Amino acid sequence: MNYLDLARNRHSVRKFKDLEIEEDKKNKIKEKVKSLNEKGGLNFQVFFDEPKCFKSKIFTYGSFKNANNYISLVGEKSSDLDEKIGYFGQDLLLFLEDLGLNTCWVGLTHGKSMAKIKKSEKEICLIAFAYGNENGNIHKSKDDHILSNINEFDNEKNRIILEFCKLAPTALNQQKFYIEFKEDGSYNLTRKMGPYSKVDFGIIKYHLDLAEKYWGEKNER
Template sequence: MNMLEAMQTRHSVRQYTDQAIEPEKRQMLEQLIQDINGEAGLHIQIFFDEPDCFNSMLAHYGKFSNVKNYICLVGKQSDALEETLGYYGEKIVLQAQMMGLRTCWVAMTHGKSKADIRKNEKQVCLLSLGYGETDGVAHQNKPLERVCKNSENAPEWFLNGVNAALLAPTAMNQQKFCFTWQDDGTVKLSRGMGFYSKTDLGIVKYHFELGSGRKLP
């Protein structure tokens, strides 16, 4: 499985089996997070065999069960933090999918995490992690024309990127983003208002770059 296939097959999963994550996969995830933290100046942390965070009323309300592994998306507070964590968090999500693991972005429906949150840092959200009871269900997407402008003049790589972005998870499946193909050959990505829309923007940006093969500023 490659990253594009991971995008197509990855869906949110909230119920997990008792199967432990193997040592080699733990090591791969820990190395990935270490590399991301070094590259982006983040403080993302992963916890294995730790059931307390999701043993709460909020987690049960969110229909989570048997969550024993999770990732805390943490970094220094800044205007760009939420988007940055969305971008790199989705990179972790898709790598986990390629390992046969399942995930879910979690905003408020969890208890207290074990994260070490230092001065001037913020925990934006979590990722639940493990072997899913199911592979999840695909979300319903908006039509392409609802999330992009000037597409009739755009090249194929732009449309490939937008279609990949439509596969991205967003808060409550809002898909409040818009890509614009501009006359000078550049791409503009904007977001609407809503809960966690900045985080969603980072997730969507990562998907677009994978689908299009082009980097966004």
């Protein structure tokens, strides 16, 4: 699937089928986690068939069903950890989507994970994943003029870039970012304040990289 279709087809799913993930997919996921940990100096930890973490029924928003697989997104404490987790976490999440699984970022509405976390480290979020009961729904988006300075005469590339940013999942769907397109073809992404907006910022930066790759490949053809 091309990057744009992958981003367009991804929606948060919280209700999953009571179905184990096949062994070959589990191995691919373990390999991907290992390679991202090496690349990013992170300590992501994957758990399969572990039903306890998402068992709690106390949450009215963000309650899960059959969420028996998750990745704990852990890294060394630092000022840029949240953003880094967002960037590498979204890489992993879209990898899971590409394997035909459904996913959801979870910052708050989960119980205690099984992750081993050193004193120098922090668990920022989890990603829940499995085969979904449904495919989720497209999220509402703020208007283009709230999220950017795009205008009706802008070129196709800028429109693609803005679409990739708008498709990114953000905590509480808050979309706390602004993208300024400049006359020389460059652009500048800024973050606004909000809960988990640093993680969101990393996620959006990953989507920006995908937008550039998508645009490059489209124009090679």
